[in-house]
Amino acid sequence: MFLHEITKLNEVIPNERQYPFHIPAIRQLDRLRLEKRVTFFVGENGSGKSTLLEAIAYQCGFHTGGGGRNNSYELDASESHLGQFIRLSWKPKVSNGFFLRAESFYQFASHIDELAKEDLRIYDYYGGKSLHHQSHGESFLSLFKNRFGRPGLYLLDEPEAALSPTRQLSFLSLIHELQKSAQLIIATHSPILLGYPDADIIHFDDQPLARIRYEDTDHYQITRRFLENRQMFLRELMAD
Structure with missing residues (x-):
C-alpha cells in the first residue's frame, strides 16, 4: 500500500454549490481510507467516481487528461476542479504511476507519437509501435503490459x-500481477473486473461513500438477472 487516505479540505472550498462540489458523493466526502492494493470505484454516470479519480491524479502530478508525471500536452478541460481541494496521505509516498483516462486516450496516443519523433x-x-497502429483493445493492453509494472500508483x-x-x-490476470508491487484504483462499470478477489x-x-460486496453491486445483480431472464427483460423493455 502507498496511498492510504484521501481527505477533502472542506474549510477552503469557496462554493459548495458549484461543480463538482455539489455532487452528493463529493459533498458528503470527508475522509476515505484505502485499505487494499486494488480498490474499485463504482456508481452511476455522474456519481463522482471519475471526478475523484481525476483529483487524485492531479495531486499525484499526473496529467489529468491521461499519463504520468512526465507527460505534458494540451487537452481541453483537463484541469481538475477538485484536485486542489484534497490531500493525499502516503505510507510511503511514491512518485511513479499513471492515470488512464479512456475518453482521452486518443490524445495521449498522439502525444506519444510526437515524443517518438x-x-x-x-x-x-x-x-514497440504507435498506439494508433494497434486496435483500441490492443493499445490498452500494450500500455498495461509495458508501461505499468514498476511500484507505484x-x-x-x-x-x-x-x-x-x-x-x-486477461486484464484480471494483469491486475493480479501488478498489485504485487503496485496499488490500483479503478473506476469501472464492468462486472467482470469487479469480480477481482479481495478488492475493496x-x-x-x-x-457517505461505503464499501459494498461484489454480489450486492447493481453491476452484478442486473447482469445476472438479465442473463438468467433475458426474454423477460426484453419483453418488458420493448413492450409498446
Missing part, C-alpha cells in the same frame, strides 16, 4: 471501454 525508444513502453478510469469480455479476463469496492451512489 525525437526518440523512437519511447515506443518500447507501449508495445495506477489510476484507471473505465479501462474496460476498449476491452472485449475475453480481454477483460467503494459505492458512490450511497452517501
Whole structure:
C-alpha cells in the first residue's frame, strides 16, 4: 500500500454549490481510507467516481487528461476542479504511476507519437509501435503490459471501454500481477473486473461513500438477472 487516505479540505472550498462540489458523493466526502492494493470505484454516470479519480491524479502530478508525471500536452478541460481541494496521505509516498483516462486516450496516443519523433525508444513502453497502429483493445493492453509494472500508483478510469469480455479476463490476470508491487484504483462499470478477489469496492451512489460486496453491486445483480431472464427483460423493455 502507498496511498492510504484521501481527505477533502472542506474549510477552503469557496462554493459548495458549484461543480463538482455539489455532487452528493463529493459533498458528503470527508475522509476515505484505502485499505487494499486494488480498490474499485463504482456508481452511476455522474456519481463522482471519475471526478475523484481525476483529483487524485492531479495531486499525484499526473496529467489529468491521461499519463504520468512526465507527460505534458494540451487537452481541453483537463484541469481538475477538485484536485486542489484534497490531500493525499502516503505510507510511503511514491512518485511513479499513471492515470488512464479512456475518453482521452486518443490524445495521449498522439502525444506519444510526437515524443517518438525525437526518440523512437519511447515506443518500447507501449508495445514497440504507435498506439494508433494497434486496435483500441490492443493499445490498452500494450500500455498495461509495458508501461505499468514498476511500484507505484495506477489510476484507471473505465479501462474496460476498449476491452472485449475475453480481454477483460486477461486484464484480471494483469491486475493480479501488478498489485504485487503496485496499488490500483479503478473506476469501472464492468462486472467482470469487479469480480477481482479481495478488492475493496467503494459505492458512490450511497452517501457517505461505503464499501459494498461484489454480489450486492447493481453491476452484478442486473447482469445476472438479465442473463438468467433475458426474454423477460426484453419483453418488458420493448413492450409498446
